[in-house]
């Protein structure tokens with residue numbers, strides 16, 4: 001949501017401060033809490049910009065409320081913009097000269113020191129009784145922790161000053177007492193935006209359009225006292241303005257006009273249709289599906305992703321190409337009527353569409369837009385702009401609604417430069433809806449812009465794609481995500497381990513929203529964000545990673561299967577969970593669900609595993625996995641057996657994994673304490689084959705009988721695959737085999753068999769490599785025994801070499 005506030009507890013955005021000038025409470029009679037006492041003041045206020053680009057607010061004579069004649073004047077200016085050095089640009093001054101109206105506004109005089117939440121504020125200037133100045137600077141400490149993340153939050157100061165205006169500014173007061181203002185220059189520097197000072201250092205220049213828009217604002221009224229006490233200042237006053245709350249976490253700007261705004265032309269549509277975009281999803285209006293929004297500025301953000309939604313292009317992480325190109329399009333005036341923003345979820349498409357809409361209407365003459373400061377931006381960020389609409393794609397599938405929308409788009413904007421229609425999830429538009437829109441493109445007002453958003457370009461009609469300007473939002477790099485998370489942690493005062501943030505970033509699959517949501521959840525635990533905490537909460541693997549693993553396993557890429565599986569299980573997922581997820585995924589694929597899924601990796605996987613044999617292999621894999629799942633419940637060596645099971649997925653020879661089959665490869669290795677199952681007869685035969693280690697009741701063993709053979713073959717194949725030397729690999733495959741395996745909690749004993757004494761000695765020479773490969777697959781120390789008939793050589797990896805004879 002564009003209006004999501006941020007840093008409300010740390011920084012005070014100047015924009016919010018300015019808006020708070022309108023707060024009605026400050027203008028109320030303290031004894032009665034009534035506004036009436038000051039109504040004349042409101043009616044007689046006048047704003048103007050003078051030649052030095054200062055905005056002036058003048059309280060005209062004749063108002064005799066409160067024992068004063070209110071000839072006082074106030075103006076706003078950015079002291080840094082009139083030839084000051086760049087370092088000073090951040091300083092935004094407010095000086096007040098209210099003349100006789102100081103009775104109402106006398107708290108200016110008390111502004112010698114103002115506390116800002118989370119950071120001390122220092123007052124630079126205090127200009128006598130009639131003037132006040134507030135200059136606050138952040139004094140962030142604790143730099144060391146923040147250095148990596150706080151580049152955006154370096155110390156900034158701001159100064160707000162009201163200065164006596166020079167001229168008579170009243171140009172017009174219309175019949176409804178609305179003020180028509182001259183061309184003011186709004187200059188303010190939000191702390192949160194101060195890093196953009198190079199872009200923002202110059203103000204919104206005075207222009208007819210600025211004046212035009214300002215003229216639609218109601219009577220402004222000024223109070224500083226309340227503003228200071230609540231760390232915010234407002235421009236205007238009316239009853240609604242009281243919605244502003246001191247800890248308002250919104251974007252910092254709230255629009256609460258005293259009068260109904262006048263527009264260039266009356267809105268030809270119903271109120272509902274013309275309702276402006278306000279960035280808070282609450283209810284829906286009856287019109288073509290446009291959402292009705294509440295002033296988000298008054299609401300507490302419910303999540304980090306709401307709170308930290310980017311509000312300008314430079315806050316958009318990892319989308320530099322898009323940003324640059326959109327900004328260039330605006331600065332060169334090359335705006336087309338149809339844009340498509342596409343790319344994976346949570347990468348900033350919706351945010352960018354809103355920023356784009358704001359930038360299109362921004363009045364700043366600077367290249368970097370939106371400035372967030374001009375009146376159009378103020379309107380936009382307060383959600384009061386009438387010409388930007390966010391439309392529910394499902395709802396406009398109805399004929400009358402799309403007609404209404406098209407009609408609306410054919411008419412020039414109400415008050416802004418561009419009418420922007422943002423249609424999220426546009427792949428849900430029906431073909432006819434698309435056709436109507438595309439056929440009407442020519443008839444749209446030159447100033448109507450459609451921004452369509454979808455995660456999947458391929459689902460859109462070709463004709464739409466070819467007639468639009470497309471912007472791809474790629475997945476966000478893990479490093480960028482981790483940095484962003486770090487910034488959020490610093491801002492929210494959350495302790496964290498870097499590695500945990502990296503982990504969250506890796507888990508979020510390029511979606512910053514997912515990452516922020518995970519962080520949000522973890523932060524609720526109220527502890528330091530650590531790896532183990534993250535693992536506890538997130539221990540699942542994305543579909544894409546699962547598909548990757550499955551692909552490796554099915555393609556007999558033993559080494560990578562083992563490496564990937566071990567990697568996942570080491571830190572990221574419990575083997576039980578992994579096997580369940582894999583089985584579910586295969587079921588989805590077999591059920592054809594991948595066709596509907598938007599993931600490219602899934603579609604690719606489906607395409608490359610579409611043959612009959614592939615389907616058989618997949619159902620075979622499913623059988624193995626479902627059987628493995630049962631076995632793992634009873635096993636203490638879950639990761640080993642899951643790895644072994646994965647190595648069997650590529651084979652089409654289905655080992656009998658029937659739970660009732662005593663020879664089942666995995667089942668028949670059950671030991672007495674339930675680690676692996678076997679019938680007593682199988683156990684006997686295993687002992688016979690491999691008498692020494694399996695006496696340990698905690699171990700389980702696979703022998704050469706029945707279907708154990710297939711498992712042993714898979715493991716042997718995997719192990720040989722992992723040998724780096726090709727000649728050794730070929731030799732072991734051809735001449736040797738794994739004749740039995742006994743695994744207990746700490747180690748495994750593998751029995752190898754060769755047909756010739758020379759082979760035995762050759763294998764013996766390479767025992768380390770063989771043992772290492774088996775070790776990798778089995779995930780524990782491995783003792784190997786190399787047999788030739790009655791001869792057996794025992795070699796313990798990493799320990800001394802031993803020859804044992806029966």
Ligand SMILES: Nc1ncnc2c1ncn2[C@@H]1O[C@H](COP(=O)(O)OP(=O)(O)OP(=O)(O)O)[C@@H](O)[C@H]1O
Pocket residue numbers: 001304305306308309310315316317318319344345346347348349350351352454455473476511512513514516
């Ligand atoms: N590129 C980004 N830069 C900064 N924040 C981002 C970015 N992408 C996503 N976010 C975070 O994720 C939240 C959601 O982003 P947004 O709605 O713009 O993504 P989206 O691509 O439109 O997602 P979807 O396709 O699901 O609608 C934002 O509020 C913001 O906190």
Ligand SMILES: [Zn+2]
Pocket residue numbers: 361362363364370371372373374375376377378
């Ligand atoms: Zn602007």
